[in-house]
Amino acid sequence: MSPTPPPFWRAALPVVICLVLTGCSSEAVDAASDAPGSTASTPPHAARDTGPDGTGKHKGSEPAAAPVRLSIASIGVNTPLMRLGLNEDGTVQVPPAEQGMTAGWYTGGVAPGERGAAVLIGHNDTRFGKAVFHDLKKITKGADIAIRNDRGAEIHFRVTGTESVSKKAFPTKKVYGATDERVLRLITCDGAFDAQGHPVDNLIVYAARS
Template identity: 40%
Template sequence: MRRTRKAGNAVIGTVSAVALCSGAWLLSSGSASHPPPQPSAAQAARTPDTGRTGRATAPSTGEHGTAPLPPSPPDRVRIPAIGVDTPLMGLGLTRQGSLDVPPPERKNLAGWYEAGTTPGERGTAIVAGHVDNKEGPAVFYELGALRKGRTIEVERRDGSVAVFTVHANEVYDAADFPDEKVYGAASRPELRVITCGGKYSKQTGYQGNVVVFAHLTAVR
């Protein structure tokens, strides 16, 4: 079901790790001892500095970014460092208010939250995809290995390519998923790429999510 764009990311509830992937491949293949890579502490966002006023200031990313683009739906996302080159489908929300996901049988398909910001626009755009399915690794299996400074390219329907630079890669337990940090408004064009991650249970699958944080640094 399509939703009117610009409903805003604030309506998204916590992403369901079970919806993104139950870990069926790890369980059926006996590969639970070899889970997908997880981001190290070195790839986390820098701790905000505190000035004399005592107020926390935004963490430095080392990049000034570039001017926002006008709205345009994305058609494809590429992450060269981890071999991702995949089409994008539009995603809505589940009845529970969490972000929906691509069909699990389409393991090489990712999606974007089409009721929110388009990638390259001012604000926070959301892309999500599976880490695996019962057949094996899926589109974002290597997402946890993505390092700061790597780029993410988004092909837009207007013919432009929005290039984002990664400034953090973090993993969260589902119970402590930071909705505001991930989905909250941004004053510049930002991108979040989300998949399953964290601890793994044979009973319930992955217990959390890997989230890559990136910001617009070039346009082609």
């Protein structure tokens, strides 16, 4: 396997983290219809809390504070957050396998605490072993998720539900669709392995600001 983890999506959406043996690979998901086979080259931005000029901020306002640390006390997660953008081919970056115990924030979406859906991505396992979201499946409804930003503030979210979904039927609109609420999504791998050693499902954790 290449030392650089492959993208989540051929469709350029950070929707799947899929293990190849103990590493990660990707599956294609249609950004428009939630069906396989999308050829979209950039992630959707409709859910962003943009200002009148579409820049992500309103006139006279400061840029949103960036998240720097994630803590989920109930499952023992305490990790810095790296920034995940886009690769040269327009696909979303993932945390490097050698940094499997570090989660990432997809900067193409909103920052946690902004209006819209913020997305955090973490491996379940990598070729180096257990990773940051290994125990994410143990999280329960009502669990507290704390995110500290680069201005020293701590924002809290409460888990509203979890969902294990097939990578071939990922609920793109449900996860990334526009919303007036301030919500958070955590995404990792889940489920059984296929014949090539790839997990067939994704685990999605939904949370709302508390």
